[in-house]
Amino acid sequence: MHLFYQPDSVNLLSEDDSRHAVKTLRLQAGESIAVTDGHGNRHLAVITQADARRCAFRVTDTITTPPRSFSVRICVAPTKNIDRIEWFVEKAVEVGIERISFFFGQHSERRVVKLERIEKIAVAAMKQSLQSYLPQLDDAVSYTELLKTVVDGERFLAHLPTDEPPLHLVQAAKPGGQYTVLIGPEGDFSATEIQQAIADGFSMITLGPTRLRTETAALTACQMLNFLNL
Template identity: 75%
Template structure:
């Protein structure tokens, strides 16, 4: 069954989804669809008006998906090449993530980030992977401001200090927790940022022996935490 996204209380598809349903999928009156509000509710519905500008539907049944017993939040600095951060958002949503927080670090090369396109990518990935929860995407703020918003108990910062090898994230994380993992920009975190994070209760961890790009490291952290809870 085809899954569409529409916030609660609305019984018609967005213009883009209406066009996709009627023109591309060639769905008509009486055809069954599924609609999620992005908050865990998935509706079984039938099309009542097959209009490419505003396709309406009638809900026949609603199923509520419970939240996962753990949550993953990745704090990441936007990459200079925006395509890479878009790729991360898409894949992280497919793998499973609750929140993505963007920040500007001292060594960040990109200082402007518009969420509108990233939100569209997240919605498309949610629908493609047949999920009922849309992750929260936070506006980019300074590193210090982002740290103030972290209330997750298990806090990690991905960094390889030159003096010693820290613990692996897979060993440091405990199943069933609320996680926040920070991933720095292409130029890595500054010493001041590392110190600030450690004072804020973040544990320095490694994601492996290979040096990873920002978007690869962020996705790897997301995957590791999902595996820890598998």
């Protein structure tokens, strides 16, 4: 069944989804679709008006998916090439994530993220993977401001030090947790930023012995925490 996204309490698909349903998929009145609000509710529905600009539907049933028993928040510094961060967002939504936050630090080369485009990528990934939850997406803020938003749960900073490595993420994290993982920019965290995070209750962890690109590290951390909770 085709899945569409409608966050508002109206029985109309968005213009983009209407065009996709009627023009691309050639759906007709009377055919069944599914519509999610991105908050765990999936509405089973029937198209009542197959209009390429305002496709209307009637809800026949609603299935509510409860939140996961754990949550994953990845805080990542946007890369100079924004395509890499967009790739991360798409894949992270597909494998499962609750929140993505962007920040800029002392070594960041990019300080602006077009959140509207990021949301479109996340919505497309949610629909493609047939999920009912759209993760929270936070606009880029300073590193200091970001740390103020992390108030509870297990907190980790991914770093590959030159001396004895810290615990691996899968060793440090406990199943069923509320996780926040900081992933630094291409120039890595500064020594000051590392000390600031540690002072705020973050534990330094490693994602393995190899040096990973920012977007690879972010997705790896997300996937490791998902596997930990299988």
